[in-house]
Amino acid sequence: MDYRNLIETVRTEYEHQPSVEDQARVIILVGKCGYAESQTLLQSEIKEFVEEKNIEFDCADAGAVITNLLSIGILQRSRPSGDRIYVISERRNEIINGEFQETLHTDCEAFTDHIIV
Structure with a gap:
């Protein structure tokens, strides 16, 4: 190509x-990986x-490079399909989906x- x-x-x-x-x-690496417009390639x-x-970059890492390629439309970012939203309690350090209201109430009281103390 x-x-x-x-x-x-x-x-x-x-x-x-x-x-x-x-x-x-x-750009060359993505092409050599065999990815076309219809395929998905994760940043990772x-x-x-x-x-x-x-391969060593002149800049710190691939993050800035990918951001620049996204901004001029050479790469496109997409979100995975499905419900992949998780509510995580920093206090408990765990996913609290389904317990959000209860956890919020408990944390606000605490x-x-x-x-007040």
Whole structure:
């Protein structure tokens, strides 16, 4: 697959950023992973592939590179289907789906008691 147009777009849009060559690397890596527009690739999978191939970025990590590619539409972000929303109590450090109202009430009472004391 020819990535020259995508890479040229990145170099035009982000020529002033030190991560421009890293962005070109990610475009090629995503293509070499065999992903097309209709397929999904997780950010963690890109990072794993980079680590496996011992590729070093000029910037700190792949996060900034991926953000830049998202902002100019070369990559697209999607949310997984299904209900994957979890309510987590920081106090209990566990998922409290189904117990939210009760936990909120208990935590508010504890907080109020703490303030009054």
